[in-house]
Amino acid sequence: xxxxxxxxxxxxxxxxxxxxxxxxxxxxxxxxxxxxIKLTDEHWQIINYMRRKYQEDGHTPxxxxxxxxxxxxxxxxxxxxxxxxxxxxxxxxxAAKVAGLTKPFGKGGY
Numbered sequence: 001x002x003x004x005x006x007x008x009x010x011x012x013x014x015x016x017x018x019x020x021x022x023x024x025x026x027x028x029x030x031x032x033x034x035x036x037i038k039l040t041d042e043h044w045q046i047i048n049y050m051r052r053k054y055q056e057d058g059h060t061p062x063x064x065x066x067x068x069x070x071x072x073x074x075x076x077x078x079x080x081x082x083x084x085x086x087x088x089x090x091x092x093x094x095a096a097k098v099a100g101l102t103k104p105f106g107k108g109g110y
């Protein structure tokens with residue numbers, strides 16, 4: 001079963017990722033609730049980062065690239081630790097899902 005947004009069901013794959021990216025901020029709390037995540041400003045910071053990377057690159061970054069890029073953008077944060085605090089179930093995958101993006105590529109190579 002997909003997520004319901006404004007009375008419309010959005011299609012998802014077997015892992016709960018949207019089949020088509022949705023950049024509406026209204027979808028984020030719907031998916032976050034399904035993932036048992038209580039959204040904070042820090043979550044939104046990562047959601048906006050993931051959306052920007054998806055729009056720029058056509059896909060989301062892997063975890064290693066996320067940490068490297070976030071370290072460059074926002075200094076003074078242990079991003080490895082912080083990302084797992086915010087998105088405990090594989091941060092790059094769970095952050096992409098909550099951001100309303102499609103399923104990330106497999107391991108490595110991107």
